[in-house]
Amino acid sequence: MSLPVLTAVTGARWESDLVEALERSSHGLDVVRRCVDLPDLLATAASGQARAVLLSADLRRLDRESIARLISGGVAVVGVVSPGDAEGEDRLHRLGIAKVVPADATAEVLAGAVAEAVELSTGAPAAVSDYTVSTPQRTMPNLPPVEDIPPYEAPTGTGQLVAVWGPTGAPGRTSIAVTLASEMALFGVPTLLADADVYGGVVAQTLGLLDEAPGLAAACRSANNGSLDLQALARHAREVLPRLRVLTGIQRADRWPELRASAIEQVWETARQLAAAIVVDVGFSLESDEEISFDTAAPRRNGATLTTLEMANTVIAVGGADPVGLQRLVRGVAELREAVPTANIRVIANAVRKGPVGSNPESQIRDALMRYAGVDDVVCVPYDRVGFDAALAQGRTLAEVASGSAARTQLRQLAASLMGIPLGKKGRRRR
Numbered sequence: 398m399s400l401p402v403l404t405a406v407t408g409a410r411w412e413s414d415l416v417e418a419l420e421r422s423s424h425g426l427d428v429v430r431r432c433v434d435l436p437d438l439l440a441t442a443a444s445g446q447a448r449a450v451l452l453s454a455d456l457r458r459l460d461r462e463s464i465a466r467l468i469s470g471g472v473a474v475v476g477v478v479s480p481g482d483a484e485g486e487d488r489l490h491r492l493g494i495a496k497v498v499p500a501d502a503t504a505e506v507l508a509g510a511v512a513e514a515v516e517l518s519t520g521a522p523a524a525v526s527d528y529t530v531s532t533p534q535r536t537m538p539n540l541p542p543v544e545d546i547p548p549y550e551a552p553t554g555t556g557q558l559v560a561v562w563g564p565t566g567a568p569g570r571t572s573i574a575v576t577l578a579s580e581m582a583l584f585g586v587p588t589l590l591a592d593a594d595v596y597g598g599v600v601a602q603t604l605g606l607l608d609e610a611p612g613l614a615a616a617c618r619s620a621n622n623g624s625l626d627l628q629a630l631a632r633h634a635r636e637v638l639p640r641l642r643v644l645t646g647i648q649r650a651d652r653w654p655e656l657r658a659s660a661i662e663q664v665w666e667t668a669r670q671l672a673a674a675i676v677v678d679v680g681f682s683l684e685s686d687e688e689i690s691f692d693t694a695a696p697r698r699n700g701a702t703l704t705t706l707e708m709a710n711t712v713i714a715v716g717g718a719d720p721v722g723l724q725r726l727v728r729g730v731a732e733l734r735e736a737v738p739t740a741n742i743r744v745i746a747n748a749v750r751k752g753p754v755g756s757n758p759e760s761q762i763r764d765a766l767m768r769y770a771g772v773d774d775v776v777c778v779p780y781d782r783v784g785f786d787a788a789l790a791q792g793r794t795l796a797e798v799a800s801g802s803a804a805r806t807q808l809r810q811l812a813a814s815l816m817g818i819p820l821g822k823k824g825r826r827r828r
Contacts, residue, residue: 399427402511403450405438406477407698411500415451415477418504419511419617426508435459442472449473449511453500454485460621461492462594465659466492475507488623491663500567525778556589558677559815560705563715563727565681568722569747570715571599572785572795574678574779576805577713579794580812582641583675588633589672591644593661593701594680595653598646605792610646620663630667638794642672658700665708674816679705683736697806706737711815718746718762718777719753727770743811744772750780776811779803 402419406412412431419426429446432438435458442450443466450472452459467474476489476497489497496514505671561574564776571592578590592598593614601607612633619633620626634642642661644664647655668675679702702799706712714733733740746762754761759777767774784799791798795805813820 399425401429401447403430403432403447405432405452405456407453407455418507421504442467442470449515451475451477453477454489457577459657462621462657464493473518475510475514492623551810556672556675558665558675558709559711560677560679561713562679562711564725568715568717568723571603571678573715574676575603576795576808577812578676579796580809582638584818586672586674586816587640587672589642589668591677592646593677593705594646594703595656595698596680600678601645602605611647613646616664617656617660620660625667629673630671653698656701658704661701661704677705683732712740712742714742715745715747718749723765730770745776745778747778748780749777778807
């Protein structure tokens, strides 16, 4: 049985040699089409004519989103570079192509790379790439499980990714994210704070960074065209405090297509190398849209949120400490568990006070979340309107304007717990 293959290689001499080498290999490869450009390649791949493609690093308009579309369509991708082109090989790897071979490789090497890429693509479990485009077929009944599926590879970086999420209703996600990140930085942990709210982030305004050039969108553009590395990410992330960098977010909701899931994935992988802690403020919606989308290649608005939650080491679920906020939090935690079953969830009840929930608010909140959401570990952050208002008015952190705030004390302890930092009785770091 032959294996149908596409080629999209610039340079007539290399393409002719590749086609000849593939067809004379002993692996039964059949070149069904020689695509002239990227649109031709994507259209042919979407028609289901091939199982793999060989493409060159200098293919015009090639980006990470195109690679994600090929992979999500079940087409394995093998990169081809001119002999000795280390820069082209590095770019293909950054675009998410694992197998890269030189154009002058032997027939057996080329065929072996294609066969290995196809084998990996059919055996790999569903992962972050599922959030790149809409996939209506995922709502169909599941097929019998495949035996001997290889385990998902752990990320190469060491940075801890903390996603701060919460249901609709402004429960205080951004305030919690900014405070956690600043406390981690004060502990001496190199920290990156990122705003990935696709409905309009406000981290920049909270810190007094009125910036019309979102850092995260710029980093995503670099990731999408294969030019994102540590130096590029560091340029996009503004340093606002010692050991604290910030990737500002989009301020207008209609700019959400700039935060594509495939690019976000690459940004977080690179961020793990840049910082020891990455705190990300994400949007509230967990809808995946595949049941209402007829275009399987359409970008997904909530892909950035779902990708971040999937990749996070810890997800902080923030809810308001009032009857409405707690009801939304209970339902939200259930939706979060359904959307990302592997998530390690920590729950915060924000702005805890006596008025809305009775005279013993912490006890009643813990009992309610245990009974209705099965949450046995809740961080109750006291209501501190004065402290947070002062921080917002000055564009500074809670630690800078209200160091003795009771809300800061709870969040400082949580930040230490997330980073594995032991604290003394007075909340100071043990040496």
